Amino acid sequence: MKHFTSALAVASIVSLVNGHGFVTSPKARQPGTAMGAACGQQVLSNQGSDKYGNIQGELQVASSQKDYKDAECDIWLCKGYKFADNKDNVQSYKAGQKVDFTVDIRAPHTGVANVSVVDTASNKVIGNPLISWDEYASTATGVTSDETNFSVTIPDDLGSQCATAGDCVLQWYWFAESIDQTYESCVDFTLGGSGGSAPVESSASSGASTSSSTEIAVTTAPTVAVQTPTTAAVQPITSSTVAAQPTTFATTARQSATSSAAQVPTASAVPSASASALPFPTGSAEDVLSWIQAMLGNLLGN
Incomplete structure (x- = not known):
C-alpha cells in the first residue's frame, strides 16, 4: 500500500x-x-x-x-x-x-x-x-x-x-x-496598414516632428515689422520715406508729422490776437503771408 x-x-x-x-x-x-x-x-x-x-x-x-x-x-x-x-x-x-x-x-x-x-x-x-x-x-x-x-x-x-x-x-x-x-x-x-504599409510612428515621434517644424517657422519669421527703426527716424519725412517703411513705423511717422503741423498758427486761429501776441512764423511762405495778413487786419481794425 x-x-x-x-x-x-x-x-x-x-x-x-x-x-x-x-x-x-x-x-x-x-x-x-x-x-x-x-x-x-x-x-x-x-x-x-x-x-x-x-x-x-x-x-x-x-x-x-x-x-x-x-x-x-x-x-x-x-x-x-x-x-x-x-x-x-x-x-x-x-x-x-x-x-x-x-x-x-x-x-x-x-x-x-x-x-x-x-x-x-x-x-x-x-x-x-x-x-x-x-x-x-x-x-x-x-x-x-x-x-x-x-x-x-x-x-x-x-x-x-x-x-x-x-x-x-x-x-x-x-x-x-x-x-x-x-x-x-x-x-x-x-x-x-494593409498592402504592406510600414507601421505607424509612435505618437511621441510624431509630436516631436511637429514641434520642431513649428519652432523653425516661429524663429525664422521676419521681426522688422514689429520694430521701430532707429536710423530712419532722423531722416526727413517725405512721401517716399514713409512708403518705404514697415507699416508700424509709417503710422508713427504720420502721427508725428500731423502733430507738428498742428502747432503751426494759421490765420483762422489768430483773428482776435494782438500784433505783439503773434510770433513771427518759421514755417512755409504761405504761413508768413498768413501772418502778414493777420497783422494788417489787427492794425486796420478788421
Missing part, C-alpha cells in the same frame, strides 16, 4: 508537470530580468526552468516571497512576462494578414481557449477573440491538431491602437477548468 501511495503521488506530480502549454510560433514573450524585478526571483527561476507552467503555480511560488510585487508583476497579463525583456522580439503585421500559430500542449486538460488582441495597458481584449474553443484539449478526445496548429487573421479595425511596440499582444489563453489552471502566451506585434 505504501508503494502504491508513493507511485500515485509521483504520477500526480508528473501529470501536473506535463499538463502545460506554450506557444512556440510565432515566438512568444520569454521570462527575463524585468520579470524577476517585478514578480520575484523565485518566480523567475520557476518560469525560467519551465515556461510551460500555469499562473496558479506561479502564485503558489510567489505567496512566500517578499520580493513579489503584485501590481508591478501583473501576473494575469502574459503570466507576468515583460515587454522590457522582449523588445527584440516584436512581430510586424498588417491588417487582414493571416498569422499561423503552433502551440505545444504536453497533456490534455479539458477547458476553454482563445486567441485575442489584448491592450497591455488595461489588460483588456480589443474587439472579439480572433479564434476560440468552447472545449479545448479535452481529456476525452485528447489534443486535436486544430488546437495546436491554426491561423488567425489580424483585424482591420484596430486603427492606430497597436502601432507602437508593447501596446498590444496576440494572447493565447487556455483555462483548463478541470484542474483550475490557466496558461498564457503573448506575441508582441506592431500593426501597419
Whole structure:
C-alpha cells in the first residue's frame, strides 16, 4: 500500500508537470530580468526552468516571497512576462494578414481557449477573440491538431491602437477548468496598414516632428515689422520715406508729422490776437503771408 501511495503521488506530480502549454510560433514573450524585478526571483527561476507552467503555480511560488510585487508583476497579463525583456522580439503585421500559430500542449486538460488582441495597458481584449474553443484539449478526445496548429487573421479595425511596440499582444489563453489552471502566451506585434504599409510612428515621434517644424517657422519669421527703426527716424519725412517703411513705423511717422503741423498758427486761429501776441512764423511762405495778413487786419481794425 505504501508503494502504491508513493507511485500515485509521483504520477500526480508528473501529470501536473506535463499538463502545460506554450506557444512556440510565432515566438512568444520569454521570462527575463524585468520579470524577476517585478514578480520575484523565485518566480523567475520557476518560469525560467519551465515556461510551460500555469499562473496558479506561479502564485503558489510567489505567496512566500517578499520580493513579489503584485501590481508591478501583473501576473494575469502574459503570466507576468515583460515587454522590457522582449523588445527584440516584436512581430510586424498588417491588417487582414493571416498569422499561423503552433502551440505545444504536453497533456490534455479539458477547458476553454482563445486567441485575442489584448491592450497591455488595461489588460483588456480589443474587439472579439480572433479564434476560440468552447472545449479545448479535452481529456476525452485528447489534443486535436486544430488546437495546436491554426491561423488567425489580424483585424482591420484596430486603427492606430497597436502601432507602437508593447501596446498590444496576440494572447493565447487556455483555462483548463478541470484542474483550475490557466496558461498564457503573448506575441508582441506592431500593426501597419494593409498592402504592406510600414507601421505607424509612435505618437511621441510624431509630436516631436511637429514641434520642431513649428519652432523653425516661429524663429525664422521676419521681426522688422514689429520694430521701430532707429536710423530712419532722423531722416526727413517725405512721401517716399514713409512708403518705404514697415507699416508700424509709417503710422508713427504720420502721427508725428500731423502733430507738428498742428502747432503751426494759421490765420483762422489768430483773428482776435494782438500784433505783439503773434510770433513771427518759421514755417512755409504761405504761413508768413498768413501772418502778414493777420497783422494788417489787427492794425486796420478788421
